[in-house]
Amino acid sequence: xxSSELSRILxxxxxxxxPSESQPTLTTMMxxxxxxxxxxxxxxxxxxxxxxxxxxxxNPQYWTKRNVLEWIDFHVEDSKYDANLLSLEYCNMDGTMxxxxxxxxxxxxxxLLFGERLYQSLEVLKAKYTDDLTQNCTLNETYELLNDFLxxxxxxxxxxDTVVVNSVPADKxxxxxxxxxxxxxxxxxxxxxxxxxxxESLQSSTAGSFLNPSSPESTMSDSDPEYYPIPTxxxxxxxxxxxxKRGRPPKLSRGSExxxxxxxxxxxxxxxxxxxxxxxxxxxPEKNQGLMKWEDRRDGVFxxxxxxxxxQLWGQKKKNSSxxxxxxxxxxRYYYKREILxxxxxxxxxxxxxxxxxxxxxxxxxx
DNA sequence: TGAGGGTTTCCTGCTT
DNA sequence: GAAGCAGGAAACCCTC
Numbered sequence: 001x002x003s004s005e006l007s008r009i010l011x012x013x014x015x016x017x018x019p020s021e022s023q024p025t026l027t028t029m030m031x032x033x034x035x036x037x038x039x040x041x042x043x044x045x046x047x048x049x050x051x052x053x054x055x056x057x058x059n060p061q062y063w064t065k066r067n068v069l070e071w072i073d074f075h076v077e078d079s080k081y082d083a084n085l086l087s088l089e090y091c092n093m094d095g096t097m098x099x100x101x102x103x104x105x106x107x108x109x110x111x112l113l114f115g116e117r118l119y120q121s122l123e124v125l126k127a128k129y130t131d132d133l134t135q136n137c138t139l140n141e142t143y144e145l146l147n148d149f150l151x152x153x154x155x156x157x158x159x160x161d162t163v164v165v166n167s168v169p170a171d172k173x174x175x176x177x178x179x180x181x182x183x184x185x186x187x188x189x190x191x192x193x194x195x196x197x198x199x200e201s202l203q204s205s206t207a208g209s210f211l212n213p214s215s216p217e218s219t220m221s222d223s224d225p226e227y228y229p230i231p232t233x234x235x236x237x238x239x240x241x242x243x244x245k246r247g248r249p250p251k252l253s254r255g256s257e258x259x260x261x262x263x264x265x266x267x268x269x270x271x272x273x274x275x276x277x278x279x280x281x282x283x284x285p286e287k288n289q290g291l292m293k294w295e296d297r298r299d300g301v302f303x304x305x306x307x308x309x310x311x312q313l314w315g316q317k318k319k320n321s322s323x324x325x326x327x328x329x330x331x332x333r334y335y336y337k338r339e340i341l342x343x344x345x346x347x348x349x350x351x352x353x354x355x356x357x358x359x360x361x362x363x364x365x366x367x
Numbered sequence: 368t369g370a371g372g373g374t375t376t377c378c379t380g381c382t383t
Numbered sequence: 384g385a386a387g388c389a390g391g392a393a394a395c396c397c398t399c
Contacts, residue, residue, distance in 0.1 A: 273373070273374090274373085274374075307387090318374085318375090320375080322375095322376090323375085325387085326376095326377095326386095326387085326388095327374090327375060327376065327377095328375095329387075329388075329389095330374090330375080330376080330377095330388095330389090330390085331373080331374055331375075333388080333389065333390070334373080334374075334390090336389095336390095343388095343389095346382095346383085348383075348386080348387055348388080349387075
């Protein structure tokens with residue numbers, strides 16, 4: 001890969017990020033970098049980032065490879081650095097990997113001056129998010145979940161086309177998301193080795209399955225200005241057999257004995273409630289694409305676009321593969337009484353945050 | 368150990 | 384008729 005290609009990729013990444021003529025490209029960014037603070041940058045690009053997301057709104061630890069590329073691109077543009085001097089190999093890393101680099105590694109990879117600049121920028125960003133780390137731990141967890149959920153769908157398959165509830169051999173069990181991560185690793189997007197065969201084996205099982213072919217998302221149109229097509233996959237999630245399922249026992253007549261054997265530990269860490277989970281999805285517009293959207297951001301009115309997908313994401317978080325929108329919505333309705341949510345009459349899949357909710361208001365999220 | 372919170376599950380009836 | 388909404392009831396797991 002030659003340097004001009006790198007430059008082209010960087011520019012493409014930039015163009016995708018800033019599709020309008022207001023792109024902060026080298027030619028349009030006339031403000032000298034030394035005079036521009038991170039705060040002013042945020043203000044300059046807030047409109048674009050509100051819909052597309054950007055590295056500077058995300059903890060570097062959670063940057064995708066693309067975020068890293070965009071961040072490097074920004075500094076290339078900002079410092080008028082010659083991108084031809086960069087090696088794309090060094091740009092091909094995600095945030096986790098990037099954050100492990102020390103100053104020496106950075107300057108070694110990107111040159112003394114540019115590497116130092118990147119190192120300093122990263123340290124500032126890391127420090128910024130470290131301050132909020134404790135408060136945002138659950139939010140980050142949701143963010144990671146969304147990342148995993150959305151980014152690993154192979155192209156060409158409908159979101160949650162098939163959901164299979166199944167038992168899993170004991171040796172497959174993993175604590176927390178470990179199992180899911182393992183599964184994810186095996187099923188690399190675009191690969192044809194793991195996912196298909198795994199999916200087929202599950203789909204061919206006799207376990208219960210649920211599918212909502214006529215859920216409201218099916219009525220969505222690409223013309224919806226707030227709907228962004230997302231990479232999708234036929235999502236399969238299975239759960240270990242372990243403890244008794246929480247909640248009212250499902251009727252035996254509805255599920256087979258096999259289904260009853262899929263009971264598992266539903267233990268969920270304290271501190272992550274459903275409404276917080278929903279809120280965290282909503283305040284990550286760059287990650288919730290296609291799942292939910294704000295109807296009225298200021299009033300806290302939001303809508304489920306892919307209700308079953310959100311329910312399954314919630315089910316993942318709670319390690320409950322049988323979660324459905326119907327159950328999730330029942331839990332949501334309990335929030336009315338506590339005024340965490342308010343009713344929005346006459347509108348399907350639409351809810352509104354109530355006075356006892358927090359963390360979603362524009363001023364609270366620092367926008 | 369029990370109470371209470373926060374779901375989870377099932378259900379019936381109603382609305383869209 | 385299907386999907387979604389509303390809310391009662393029961394059960395479960397967790398924290399205190």
